[in-house]
Amino acid sequence: MRNISLEIVLFYFSLFSFLLPLSCPTSDSVTHAFLECLENHSQFSSYPISGIICTPNNSSYPTVLQHYIRNLRYNMSTTQKPLLILTPMHESHIQSAITCAKTHSLQMKIRSGGHDYEGISYWSEVPFFILDMFNLRSIKVNIEDETAWVQAGATVGEMLYKIAEKSNTHGFPVGVCPTMGVGGHLSGGGYGYLMRKYGLSVDNIVDAQLIDVNGRVLNRETMGKDFFWAITGGGASSFGVVLAYKIKLVRVPAKVTVFDVHRTLEQNATEIVYRYQHVAHKLPKEIFIRLTMMVMNITEGNKKTINASFMSLFLGDSETLVSLMNKRFPELGLKKKDCKEMSFVQSYIKWTNYALGTNCDIGAPKVLLNRAYNSTHLTRWHSSKSRYRPSGRSRTPQFQKKKNSTHLKRKSDYLKEPIPKDGLEYICKRMIELEKPMLTFNPYGGKMAKITPSAKPFPHRAGIICKIQYATNWKENDVKESEHYVNLTIMLHTYMTPFVSKPPREAYFNYRDLDLGINHNGHGSYFEGAAYGDKYFKHNFKRLVHIKTKIDPDNFFRHEQSIPTLPS
Ligand SMILES: Cc1cc2nc3c(=O)[nH]c(=O)nc-3n(C[C@H](O)[C@H](O)[C@H](O)COP(=O)(O)OP(=O)(O)OC[C@H]3O[C@@H](n4cnc5c(N)ncnc54)[C@H](O)[C@@H]3O)c2cc1C
Ligand SMILES: *[C@@H]1O[C@H](CO)[C@@H](O)[C@H](O)[C@H]1NC(C)=O
Ligand SMILES: *[C@@H]1O[C@H](CO)[C@@H](O)[C@H](O)[C@H]1NC(C)=O
Ligand SMILES: *[C@@H]1O[C@H](CO)[C@@H](O)[C@H](O)[C@H]1NC(C)=O
Ligand SMILES: *[C@@H]1O[C@H](CO)[C@@H](O)[C@H](O)[C@H]1NC(C)=O
Ligand SMILES: *[C@@H]1O[C@H](CO)[C@@H](O)[C@H](O)[C@H]1NC(C)=O
Ligand SMILES: *[C@@H]1O[C@H](CO)[C@@H](O)[C@H](O)[C@H]1NC(C)=O
Ligand SMILES: *[C@@H]1O[C@H](CO)[C@@H](O)[C@H](O)[C@H]1NC(C)=O
Ligand SMILES: *[C@@H]1O[C@H](CO)[C@@H](O)[C@H](O)[C@H]1NC(C)=O
Ligand SMILES: *[C@@H]1O[C@H](CO)[C@@H](O)[C@H](O)[C@H]1NC(C)=O
Ligand SMILES: *[C@@H]1O[C@H](CO)[C@@H](O)[C@H](O)[C@H]1NC(C)=O
Secondary structure (H helix, E strand, O other), X not given: OXXXXXXXXXXXXXXXXXXXXXXXXOHHHHHHHHXXXXXXXXXXXXXXXXXXXXXXXXXXXXXXXXXXXXXXXXXXXXXXXXXXXXXXXXXXXXXHHHHHHHHOOOEEEEEXXXXXXXXXXXXXXXXXXXXXXXXXXXXXXXXXXXXXXXXXXXXXXXXXXXXXXXXXXXXXXXXXXXXXXXXXXXXXXXXXXXXXXXXXXXXXXXXXXXXXXXXXXXXXXXHOHHHHHHOOOOOHHHOOEEEEEEEEOEXXXXXXXXXXXXXXXXXXXXXXXXXXXXXOOOOOOOEEEEEEEEEEEEOHHHEEEEEEEEEEEEOOOHHHHHHHHHHHOHHHOOOHHHOEEEOHXXXXXXXXXXXXXXXXXXOOOOHHHOOOOOHHHOOOOOOXXXXXXXXXXXXXXXXXXXXXXXXXXXXXXXXXXXXXXXXXXXXXXXXXXXXXXXXEEEEOOOHHXXXXXXXXXXXXXXXXXXXXXXXXXXXXXXXXXXXXXXXXXXXXXXXXXXXXXXXXXXXXXXXXXXXXXXXXXXXXXXXXXXXXXXXXXXXXXXXXXXHHHHHOOOOOOOOOOOOOOOOO
């Protein structure tokens, strides 16, 4: 049963790669025609394009390519590499890229932070190039009206740092991983530990700047209601190139409280996890408790157990938190000494440090700015001619230190009923057999349950206890080993089938998972798209398809899991 969809995918994959060489001109001739077109387009421009073109002949090519690869599973010799990488400094570069890619029918991949779990911002089965947004990352915070304009290539860490520079009582709801890019994270949902209080990132976006398939620069007003709706949760890469989002900041107390307590099976973890499912999504919306279950060795007896970690952010002080927890969730046995009070931005760093194994950079004091790229090279918002220096050299990423990336696989699920105790025992046994895969529960309720499922493309709102993430990390740089670990992750996902949402078995769009289906953007693209679209977007999928058909009828903005157009 479980591998039917995977097998279909693999079948289409092999079928397609077989047909490929017949229909494509040689990549070198395409590259040269494309380059000529780019040069022609920019010859009279004040923003020449030559300095931002990086081909495999440039010595910086491997550095630029690998710099924003966050899943080493897609950093192997077998991974298809781009024909070239464009690193735009100005919107005209993006306009030229779109025009010339259309002319030469070349696939364009847009990359901001490179955290896509399946790496689809930087590889493809068909010849392609990368539009790499890292140079466009200015951030303008306006504390008076509690908003900020943030360019797509900024990281969420840089964004929170800039907000914290201006105010310690403002923040923004994003995932806890400072190296994620604004372009992907904010366009595909964006959940984190403020979700129960303030919803997702997309629930707090008030404007956007985007370049469409005709090269027009649009904002919320000029793009219209539907278009704006689509790029706040439907993934922008099916619709255009996001230059920036304007976000509404949210208020946080000057002091917040965090804790991270662990319980093993021997310390009643099963009972506590069982209770957690009844409590966590019903607590006041100021409390967020993430549960992570992982397999651990016990030295004595050479045994294995499950270590359940309960990691929390509370928008308030520790005294209030402890008394509330002892009333509502006494099974956890939270003590005052488990709690630490700190500023909001410190809590973000603390969580990043707690969440070991998440594959985000950890450890540096200014961790939020640690994108391993020299931040003095930030470009200006709407970079003016005087500031634009097309030297070509300073724009090569400079490594500050080796970053911690692993090979990884992620999958997601939604829990709508508590898992019974014997179900939890069964899952723990299976996890101990599989050993590597971890389970993380993120509680819903609060604001999430109050937002209607069609307010944004993201449909998973009321009636949900938790979002579940399946996570496996490994070091082996080997295709066969990778397949093995991916298989283990799929097995755990299969064991969970009786306990999670069905049908459709819902999934979170920003937790990209190609097992749900791959689009070849040919004749069957609507039906291929519906396979993953129903899971990511439920009833909102159809609206996304209609919007897509209207604004990008020729499907220029396409990829392995893009929103298809209606069949003609
Ligand atoms: C270690 C790690 C931790 C994570 N933690 C969380 C979390 O806590 N919460 C959460 O919600 N998610 C989390 N994610 C998932 C994350 O939200 C998504 O992977 C997100 O898409 C990353 O954005 P990016 O810009 O870094 O990725 P990219 O790989 O650059 O892009 C992802 C997708 O967005 C498109 N895109 C990027 N920039 C643009 C643009 N400017 N215009 C149009 N399309 C664009 C790309 O083409 C691609 O399809 C995590 C991922 C990782 C690797
Ligand atoms: C580029 O411009 C030159 C002359 O200006 C012209 O000969 C050539 O055909 C143009 N190439 C493309 C791809 O437009
Ligand atoms: C790549 O090489 C070309 C030609 O040598 C040069 O014009 C361009 O500036 C180089 N690009 C980068 C990013 O170094
Ligand atoms: C790279 O260099 C080789 C050898 O000089 C040349 O044949 C090829 O056309 C060049 N490619 C690009 C994209 O410039
Ligand atoms: C990615 O692969 C290249 C080429 O094999 C290798 O040099 C590089 O170290 C890899 N990146 C990481 C972060 O391991
Ligand atoms: C586990 O729970 C039982 C009763 O529910 C209790 O008696 C026991 O002390 C608990 N053990 C631990 C280690 O907390
Ligand atoms: C447990 O120990 C075994 C054998 O010593 C080792 O291979 C495995 O990686 C360990 N597992 C964990 C989760 O630490
Ligand atoms: C459980 O895991 C955490 C890290 O998530 C670790 O700090 C803790 O020591 C582990 N618990 C035990 C009992 O080893
Ligand atoms: C990478 O991870 C190791 C432990 O896994 C840690 O010691 C090291 O400090 C990390 N490096 C960075 C740059 O975060
Ligand atoms: C960043 O670049 C500037 C100027 O290019 C340099 O003075 C500074 O030392 C660099 N900082 C780091 C951390 O590399
Ligand atoms: C992974 O699963 C597939 C399908 O069940 C199987 O064909 C393949 O041999 C497995 N690969 C590994 C390395 O376990």
